[in-house]
Amino acid sequence: MTHALSLQLIRYGGPLAPAWPPIAVALAALIWLPPSHRRLVFVGVIALDTLSNTLQGYASLRTVGYTCVTLSELWIADWMLRRVTPLPLKFARLRDVAVLLSATAVATAIGSVPAALISRAAGGEAFLKSATVWWIGDMLAYVIVTPLTLLLLARNESRTAHRRAFRWWRDAFALSLLMIVGSLVAFRGDALMGVLQAHPYMLSLLTLWATLRFGQLGALWSQIGIASVGISLLLNGESLSLGGVTGGDALVILQVYIGVQALIGLVLATALREQRETAEANAHMLEALSSSEQRLRQSQKMEAIGQLAGGVAHDFNNMLAALLMQLDELRLLKAMPREAIELLRDVETSAQRAVRLTRQLLVFSRQQAMQPSLLDLNLLVRAHVRLLRRVVPTTHRLTVDTTDDALVVSADGGMIEQVLLNLVLNARDALADGGPIMIRTERRTVAATDIAELAAGTYALLAVQDTGMGIAPDNMPRIFEPFFTTKPPGQGTGLGLATAYGIAQQHQGLLRVASTVGVGTTVEVWLPIVADALPDESAQVDLSGAGDSGEHAVTATVLVVEDDPTVSRLLQRVLERDGYQVRAAASGREVLDQWNLYELSVDLVITDLVMPGGVSGTQLAAELRRRAPSLPVVFTSGYDPEFDPSDETMVPGENFIPKPSKAEQILAVVRRQLASRTTAT
Secondary structure (H helix, E strand, O other): HHHHHOOOOOOOOOOOOOOOOHHHHHHHHHHHHHHHHHHHHHHHHHHHHHHHHHHHHOOOHHHHHEEEEEEHHHHHHHHHHHHHOOOOOOOOHHHHHHHHHHHHHHHHHHHHHHHHHHHHHOOOOOOHHHHHHHHHHHHHHHHHHHHHHHHHHHHHOOOOHHHHOOHEEEEEEEEEEEHHHHHHHHHHHOOOOOOEEEEEHHHHHHHHHHHHHHHHHHHHHHHHHHHHHHHHHHHOOOOOOOOOHHHHHHHHHHHHHHHHHHHHHHHHHHHHHHHHHHHHHHHHHHHHHHHHHHHHHHHHHHHHHHHHHHHHHHHHHHHHHHHHHHHHHHHHHHHHHHHHHHHHHHHHHHHHHHHHHHHHHHHHHOOOOOOOOEEHHHHHHHHOOOHHHHHHOOEEEEEEEHHHHHEEEEEEEEHHHHHHHHHHHHHHHOOOOEEEEEEEEEEEEEEEOOOOOOOOOEEEEEEEEEOOOOOOOHHHHHHHOOOOOOOOOOOOOOOOOHHHHHHHHHHHOOEEEEEEEEEEEEEEEEEEEEEOOOOOOOOOOOOOOOOOOOOOOOOEEEEEOOOHHHHHHHHHHHHHHOOEEEEEEEHHHHHHHHHHOOOOOEEEEEEEOOOOOOOHHHHHHHHHHHHOOOOOOOEOOOOOHHHHOOOOOEEOOOOEEOOOOHHHHHHHHHHHHHHHHHHHO
């Protein structure tokens, strides 16, 4: 249709001048469609161009030549664009406008030469005039119709962009009406100076308003309105106030005028869009940087608190080790009153609670090693329902909803049980007057962009939900801080969520909390799923050493290297009561300096990992192995062995005694090491 309408203007410059809209639409199609569809575009151009010329009575060898030139021009422009920029063009940057104009200017300049030669050979038209008319007409198309078509296609893909571009239809209608009326007044105005008119240039104000109001679409659509009025006046035989005596000259001047207006509007609108999108991107970047900075500060804060908590737990474990060993010693006393025995049990119960507290501190500070195994999260939850019901009063209703399929994760079962218990206890305390507590499991698939803290993959979700008081927004940033609690004094340690958070991170997972005051709280633990089902059989290895029968016990001399005098004295008493000879040293440096006194008499060394004097337990072991390769070394510490910076392999129950430990566990490790040395010799 556009081509047929264009042919009506042949008397104003031949078929070269007005036939620009179809080629612009064709180039937009080549830019928008994938390369595999380019052939269809070229075939469509040939078919429609030939049909239009035939219906208008212009099907001839001359029009076939023009068609070939048009196809060549399209191919050159498409080839150049695909070489210099990603397609399709979005016109989000001024570079897109410059690339389009540069590529089409070169392609049109190349195509204008054979087109002018065809016009000269067929009709005797001037070569330079024909080439100029071809170039101006096609460039006008590429400045207006091609960008307008691409922007409309992009608008159709994004309804949001469509509403933003034409949010108020009244303004769009007003724009069209103003452009039509303004163009009629401008093009029919009286001359102010000779044959030149000032009225047409007043349309620049309307174009500027359309550009600022509607952006790129407004800038280009306004030129379509101006072009429609101007061409209609030419078809009616009226002269335009732009100047030009003949119809052909008037058409060329109109095209130049519209082209300049469109180029200015397109460049201005694109610059404004680029500036706006750059400002939005900078705002998002600043927001992301602020969020990252906040997370970094929180991470550093948590790391510092974790180091402090780990150090406190280590020192506290030394005290608990001494306390528990003293309790073991007291049990050996005979004829102890019943009241004293009951008091000892109460003391031991309190000590065990303290042990669990220090374990939570070590988990939070990530200084408690995991002992991962394959387990089904559903089975773990179901197995602990009975225990959980014991800690939930009858005023609370505990419900469990697990998935039918297995949720197999690689996790430390004890740690996950601790997380579940902590979350249920928090939910219980949030429901002061009773209410429902929901435990559920789900399988979730996470894409790379869904949750920033999680890698893409499949996850098992463990959620504990309550309908309690909720968490105040001011407290949300602090809920994972250790020792932070809103519970009354004596009713909470502030380690429940902090411990759960640390355990989730150790398992390459995530802990999320959603809470609304007065509605309730949901805590989610995300753990990576590693398999579709549990293996048929799994071997369980007892590393505690508590099951050792003691049949391998031998008489030997044990060197105890411990800087805490109370712990050292109790270790000596435990070992001596079992028949061992014991020698003691306060540091690794003391042992190395006086090794000649110990070398021939020591059969086994028990050393703490962290000691004063500049020689750690692992450094002492390395030096002793160099001097006495067959000498067994047993390590002990309030920290977890996995977090020792050395390459030393330490296995609880084999060559490592955690603090605190009972006398039976200590003796079992000693017997095992001495028996291994005896067998080796």
